[in-house]
Amino acid sequence: MPELPEVETVRRGLLKIAKGRKIAAIDIHYEKTITNENIAWFKENLIGATIVNVDRRGKYLLFCFDNQMTMVSHLRMEGKYYNLPEDGEIHKHTHVVFHLDDDTKLCYSDSRKFGRMTLVKNDEALQVAGLKTIGPEPTAETLTVEYLQKIMHASRREIKPFLLDQSNVAGLGNIYVDEVLWMSKIHPKEHANLVSDEQIEQLRDNIIQELAVATEHHGTTVHSYTNAFGNAGEFQNHLHAYGNAGKPCERCGTPFKKIKVAQRGTTYCPHCQILTENEND
DNA sequence: CGTTTTTCCTGGCAGC
């Protein structure tokens, strides 16, 4: 499940192979991937257009073209881009193929078919659902202590779904939320407004630090497979909580527990991460 | 309006 570090890694891979390339033709094998109501319009506007940049906002990729159009792409759980020679055989679950002007093709595959892409005019890109309400990027400049304290004081939601909500902070997903909560010694079911200001400061530092370091390591590889962009990451070797249910916490030796929080599988240390008010785990 | 639940999908895996 690509989160910010994985999407950033994909973006850098895309820049290398696609920047400056013109789209010669497009094959669409699964139309629901494209959310534009008019698929023909999507194709017409992209064919002949040149990719001038690939940007990112949270987990969204933004392909910028020389005709003042932007293609917004979200990988959701399984979306992957990969590049083949023009005569190469596409992988299973490939839903969209962009034929480029250098005798290669840029392919999008997605075994669960959850990923989406949409084409809009540049000035409408930030009005796309999801981007319209997205929260700040998790950097020292954009995610301030004051902001995080303000929105956490105002919400009684459990901290885990609160952090997964992209309108609060952009870029976190299930893996990195479990990590930063463990690092900050906050129980995943703790209510946001009950977290102390000191803990919020730590949480903010951990979010910024963790995502930056994971990006340096090219993200986390969950599946064993392929040369698709973003799958070369090795940050899975640096995870402390996620995927470690039953194994001892490296701080205190207590076995990690796995529970459900807001429908999401959640791993935490029952000794280090304590609820302030309720006693139920 | 804030929060919770449901929905979309299919590979993988447990259980029989």
Add this chain to the structure above:
DNA sequence: TGCTGCCAGGAAAAAC
């Protein structure tokens, strides 16, 4: 081996 059933999960949509 093959079948059924269930789970995983990001974010939009629907429901509360």
